[in-house]
Amino acid sequence: MAEYLTLFIGAVIVNNFVLTKFLGLCIFFGISKNLSASVGMGMAVTSVMTMSSILAWLVYFFILQPLGLTFLTTIVFVILTASFVQLLELIIKKQAPALYNMWGIYLLLIATNCIVLAVPLLNVENSYSLLKSIVFAIGSGLGFALAIILMASLREKLDYADVPKPLQGIGIAFILAGMLSLAFLGFSGML
Amino acid sequence: MNTAIMIIVVLVGIGAFFGVVLALADKKFAMEVNPLIQEVEEVLPKGQCGACGFAGCAKYAEAVVEQEDVPPDLCVPGKAAVAAKVAELTGKKAGASVPRYAHLKCRGTRTAAVMAARYEGVPDCAAAKLVQGGPKGCKYGCIGFGNCVRACPFGALSMGEDGLPVVDKSICTGCGKCVSTCPQALLVLQTFDAPVQVECSSHDKGPAARKLCKNACIGCGLCMRSCTHGAIRLDRFVAVVDTEKCRDCEEPVCLAKCPTKAISQMIGVRAAEKTA
Numbered sequence: 001m002a003e004y005l006t007l008f009i010g011a012v013i014v015n016n017f018v019l020t021k022f023l024g025l026c027i028f029f030g031i032s033k034n035l036s037a038s039v040g041m042g043m044a045v046t047s048v049m050t051m052s053s054i055l056a057w058l059v060y061f062f063i064l065q066p067l068g069l070t071f072l073t074t075i076v077f078v079i080l081t082a083s084f085v086q087l088l089e090l091i092i093k094k095q096a097p098a099l100y101n102m103w104g105i106y107l108l109l110i111a112t113n114c115i116v117l118a119v120p121l122l123n124v125e126n127s128y129s130l131l132k133s134i135v136f137a138i139g140s141g142l143g144f145a146l147a148i149i150l151m152a153s154l155r156e157k158l159d160y161a162d163v164p165k166p167l168q169g170i171g172i173a174f175i176l177a178g179m180l181s182l183a184f185l186g187f188s189g190m191l
Numbered sequence: 192m193n194t195a196i197m198i199i200v201v202l203v204g205i206g207a208f209f210g211v212v213l214a215l216a217d218k219k220f221a222m223e224v225n226p227l228i229q230e231v232e233e234v235l236p237k238g239q240c241g242a243c244g245f246a247g248c249a250k251y252a253e254a255v256v257e258q259e260d261v262p263p264d265l266c267v268p269g270k271a272a273v274a275a276k277v278a279e280l281t282g283k284k285a286g287a288s289v290p291r292y293a294h295l296k297c298r299g300t301r302t303a304a305v306m307a308a309r310y311e312g313v314p315d316c317a318a319a320k321l322v323q324g325g326p327k328g329c330k331y332g333c334i335g336f337g338n339c340v341r342a343c344p345f346g347a348l349s350m351g352e353d354g355l356p357v358v359d360k361s362i363c364t365g366c367g368k369c370v371s372t373c374p375q376a377l378l379v380l381q382t383f384d385a386p387v388q389v390e391c392s393s394h395d396k397g398p399a400a401r402k403l404c405k406n407a408c409i410g411c412g413l414c415m416r417s418c419t420h421g422a423i424r425l426d427r428f429v430a431v432v433d434t435e436k437c438r439d440c441e442e443p444v445c446l447a448k449c450p451t452k453a454i455s456q457m458i459g460v461r462a463a464e465k466t467a
Binding site for chain 1: 197198202205209210217219221312315318
């Protein structure tokens, strides 16, 4: 149990994907302009990542490893996540229109994102069990959500600050992300 | 050689599997979209102003096609022409829509209005209002940082030399975005045939209002008493014109009587509209 908890906390805070590993930065900067959108994005990433991790784990341990084709992992996972996201979009568009209106638009942005690919890859690299993979994926997703929600809250405040002209917009967002990242550096070595 | 074949088999296998699954899912979960929605959307002006009450032109097109009780004349910028087309496409009846434009009820120009302070914060009306109700002496007047100009989806507003926004009536569609943006609620939508308008919103008492702005309505009531149609009333020291009752007088008495010239004639506006 303690092992899973360590893994979870590690994925959420200590090894936060956005702020310490610098993955998923495009959506991190793209969506973090308003709070409600970033909450939606965080939830979408978490759920997609969890489901695609399970799928990728099954494909890796039941197809790629027995056949000795582990060097194909990256390319196979790209196909897996991209098509899985497409499939998910089709399904929720029809089955749950309310959910689709809420975070359907973010799904396509996730389809080819590095963070969604990185989690399944790390899972198999570290030979996690299926349960561990799921815990790691949920943790990473929540870590992403935490980072993007923090960022969005800060950027909403920033709208009313007197930012020097050359830094307005994305410039100050980069500086802000750097500071957030430094703050998260404080967690390193905790586990 | 063996590995190469395996690579091809696995990649093609996975690719084909997902291809087939996606194709099937696309069939199974296909959404039936009414082609009429797109036709209606193409007719709309695509300003995405939201004056219809929906979250953009696409949403309105969807609603007007699919829901019985959504009238076809909600698009304010599109005016009667668009309403007629939408009505024709959807088979609904368009009511008569009266074109309107945004009008600023303040003439507190740089020269006329007294400043109470120098504001050096973010150039944003809402932000400036938070600091003691704005830098102007008159707490009802235009703050002049142009939130309305930025809100206009059609580029009909610009900041004038005198520190007040100017509405280009030939571009203004009357969508009302600026009206809801103005933190002072100084902009009103009015019809093109409104003959006169009071260009002040100050509820300050006469002497105070006049001290703060040369163009202020001081609430003396001369216009109210002189108007032969009873179209003007006083609302807490500011005159308000009832456009329903206001007749287009040959020589408006209210204009002649007003001591601060806070009422102005809109007829020029209408003449320009007619020739345009």
